[in-house]
Amino acid sequence: MSVQRLVDSLARDSTSRLVAALARRLGAGRIAIAEDAVQHALLQALSSWPFKGVPDKPAAWLAVVARNRALDLLRHEARNVALDDEAFPVELHPPASDGHFDRELSDDELALLFAVCHPALSPEMRVTFALKTVCGLTVPQIASGLLSEPTAIAQRLVRARKQLESAGVAIEAPPPEALPERAESVRTALYLMFNEGYSASSGEALVQPEFCVEAVRLARALAQHPVTAGPASDALAALLALTAARLPTRVGPDGVAQLLEDQPRSQWDRGLIALGFAHLERSAGGEELTVWHLRAEIASLHAVAPSTEATDWRRIVDVYDQLHALDPSPVVELARAVAVGRAEGPAAGLAALPDADGNPYVHAARGQFLAELGRRAEACTHLARALELAHTTPERSLMARRLAVLSS
């Protein structure tokens, strides 16, 4: 990696993750300390690396320096926080255990999520702020998840901080009675965090399982906590667990992304599927039909099907119709069109596809339908465009392979 790219990527990527990891350990109310500490670590890196060369593990180096700086800052403020090496390991693995709950949120990360989803912020701002400060997504990743532009997201973050500041809001763990009104923002943030892990918005890897594992864990904690439990939280936990079950087959052993029909379903995680169905059953209790219920139902229809041919695509189209009525988006339109193509044939699928010139998945689907209709030249054009726009290396490899097969 060139020096230029290394410095840029550290300044951009590592800082978000580090701030989030530190903030989780330090607890609500100390995000500012986490940000200061990481900023300090970055400046240390920038001023010492030219002399010493870049360390073997730049991200771990930054984590240690940031942690030490945070300890100094805390000592300076004469605060008592247990922040030893055990509590904040250098390698930032997500903790594996489930949280245990009373009416207060005893899971630090969940508490922090609720803390930053403050009602002084608009729902959009809450989700953006939570993804950045707690989930550790970068600005471009958030922009991709929220179908927005990085500059708009960056501005939104600045506004969110200003609003919290001018409202004199302290970021602290909210009391139990404040949890329900914030829960929907927390669910949305967890869903988007999961998505980034399931389908990365850029880079070498298509999946980043650590985001998914963490999102599933937190969604389950949410569904088990007495105040935040309920059909919507169970539906989210079901959705994430059922979808996470397919993680092992998203990319083949050769590093190429695999289409749903090519995934060996025997490798799907049975434990996660069982867990998903347990939550799905519990989610059926309420009156309200939420977007989480609809998405979870779609995931469950895939999970029970022995193959793509034997999947209940008509039912999936129906559910997408309901989802589109509740929460219209180009992403839902695309998924619905793919289901229509399966249920009614490629011509119907083609007609249902949205116009989205910059979206690689729309081009890939169009290419697929055109190929099935025998319109090879047009299919190649769209697959080539999908290849050009593909977000990650495994997806590029998949498009290149399909293009090669089609033009041979």
Next chain:
Amino acid sequence: MTQYMLLLHQAPNYNADLPREKMLEMTKRYMAWADGLRQKGSMVGGEKLAVGGVRHIKVKDGKPMASDGPYAEAKDVIGGYFVIEAKDAAEAETIARDCPHLALSGTNWVEIRPIDDMSQARAAAG
């Protein structure tokens, strides 16, 4: 080959309040320069020196006495150093001329000091 020390002189605290963008830019130039030398095998090492904590030890009345280092009115401090390897003084000078330290501020300057090679003296001493 001879080793040379490049002493980076600067005004005290000249870069204390640089904005982050400028800092990134500086670092990229430094790292590109240092990495180029590392790849050619001309970079032996270097350290950035901390700004504070300077103490001077001087002998007074036959005893070593400590005092705080650069006074507030100091015009020039050493911010760091590199040790490089060059075949002669001319090559060392060429390398030093490219050092980004010079481009960062009009008051920055680089002092080149050949490192005394004691091997001949040692050989003579047997």
